[in-house]
Amino acid sequence: MSYHFGRGWSKLTPYLLLLPGLFFYFLISLGPSIATGFFSFTDATGIKGAPIRWIGLDNYREFLFMGRASLDNLDALKRTLIFSFVVTTVQFTLGLIVALIVNQKLKFTNIFRTIYFMPVILGVVIQGLMWSLFLYPLGGPVAKFLALFGMRSEFLGGQPTEAFAWVIFVQIWANL
Template identity: 75%
Template sequence: MNNYHFGRGRARLAPYLLLLPGFFFYLVIMLGPSIATGVYSFTDASGIQGTTLHWIGLENYREFLFLGQASIDNYGALFRTLVFSFFVTTIQFSLGLGLALLVNQRLKGINVFRTIFFMPVILGAVIQGLIWSLFLYPLGGPLASILGMFGMRSEFLGGQPNEAIAWVIFVQIWANLGVTMMIFIAGLQTIPEDLYEGAQIDGASRWQVFRNITWPMLTPSVNTNLLLNIIGSLQAWQLFLVLIGYRNGTQVLGYLIFAQGFGQASGSVTSAFRQGYAAAASIVLFCLVLGIGLPVQYFLQRREKRVLG
């Protein structure tokens, strides 16, 4: 018996025709530029109209990874990217879980707090960066004025590279914490109340309830948040652009790619329009994300099968 729902003959083509617009959109918006990036990484493309394009093979990769001071700076950017991702992922994940447990209580007005915590997400990176740039402005900004009352002073984003990066980590977490929280809330609301009632009858403590019921049942949300946080923080660069600018000792890989491809200048530091080189750097970043993301996903899936069956 034929259970095919689209009929016979030409009607069988209906699902493929329905898929074509979406596939075309994916090809133009996602797959096409990705392939073009790979091709451009083997050229000396500058992105400037009228310039000649030459095929240079692996020269961009050799320069990025092995050639002189530039490669040392690039490895520094790679290290800062990993440090940034580690702190953003661990802190944002932990705070998101804590806030989700807090605002998932059945209390009056709790939706107001959910809205407040989620509100930064809808602002966009530029608005988020500008808000904190004004707040942290060392010459008369609100935080500088508060510190001045106690005889303290800090250059904040314009100070030492480590201090500036620490503030970007803070703003990155503040800006995206709402997404992590909402994913955990969605997971918490799928846990059957019967499990909690049974644990309460058996006299389980709050920690025992969390360890044996809440945490295992949150496994899908845990997996989603970890992957999103890791990948998002590895690719982050917009807040670095708005908050810090192109400065030695503060670049991460994502911002280095943007700066090399579209040209950035700050003080004595200048980057040219080198879109072929930036394309090679973006492939390196892609390999980094893939090299971290795939093993993490593999272990998370194994854990999920072990915990949930």
Template identity: 60%
Template sequence: MLAAPTRHPFGRTSSRPLPALLLLPGLILYLVIAVGPSLATAIYAFTDATGIRGVPIHWVGFDNFHDFLFAGTVSRDNLAALRRTLTFCVVVTTVQFLLGLLLAVLLNQRLPGRTIFRTLFFMPVILGVVVQGLMWKLFLLPRNGPMATIFGWFGQESEFLGGPQAFTWVMVVQIWANVGITMVIFLAGMQAIPQELYDAAQVDGASAWQQFRNVTWPQLTPAVNTNFLLNVIGSLQAWQLFLVLIGYRPGTQVLGYLVYAEGFGRTSGSVTSAFRQGYAAAASIVLFLLVLVLGLTANFAVARRERKYLS
């Protein structure tokens, strides 16, 4: 009886370390680009670092966290930014999710020109945040901008990005910029559903709504879970559009932009504040904990839904 051949999943002798060597460049790059800055941020959060060369750095313990969360008027502004971040997350996630699902359902039909419309709805995703923000900033110019002209036809004036509705407009732009990727993920999920399920439902006399509720929606579970998590985390971390569209203005900033403004200097009018990178690092830790808690909660919810429909 012949002996079973010896298996060598990673080669023999000198070839055995080869997979580890092939992974090493990517691992080093990940440590340098991702893990290193994250560890540095965690350490800087307990210092008074400014990021200015030659300025000494002192260990201040939890002072930055105390100042951010409990130090009078400043902490109230920070907590207000935290509430705006949660508001931004809830509104953007809900509208972007539902709108992306609606577009996917419409563009999954055999409609003339559907490929063109898919391209048009996805196009904002590839533009980049700065281009998206500058386009809308020009569109919403208070004087001589297209929106101002349209409002002028009806005898109305609006400050758009300069007034209290600025925060709402940033949410509109955020949804416009990212609804395309939500739509594409839903489309991919719909096109993976076997046609036989719809044929069987039609034979049983199911209406279009019943087919969506009992066939499409359960079968879309992986796409629903992916979109929900991406929308929640993406909206919590959004800040670049605030920088491009409205800049630093009390009453409009979210937590992500507050981290940037404190770390790299914030400009309000003609006054630019000093860099406070230690303080910004502490704020980023607060944001990280917020994303972690809400992300884990969202992950628990989608995992429970996945067990319900796909177990």
């Protein structure tokens, strides 16, 4: 087996080419993350010249266990974990199923491919506009569908639990 980059110092070429990218990764991404982790254990205020003291886990204790804000923080953490789990699980499962369907020779495959790849083509603003019109309670397609069953929704997606479910659905649809 021959090595494509030659012998001696030529073997270092791919590694030398990686160095600028790694440098910028550490500088732009990893550096601020490490600094944030460090400052989360201090009482840093961001005011120039103010002393910084090490306080350990007090910030985390306050964030998770002290006062009314901690309940809101725990609720936000719970919603984030639910969102992450549901979107990741459903998105990967449906992605695999859809990939299998797209590669089959079935009827209406081209229509299905068009619907499937629409989020890739559409921008985020167009997607938001499209979904707001789709869910519009005064004549949108969902409102008309609900009217067939004698139901109506004045605030479709307006309740927090309903809106959260729609956010999960649209996220899965957009990134499937």
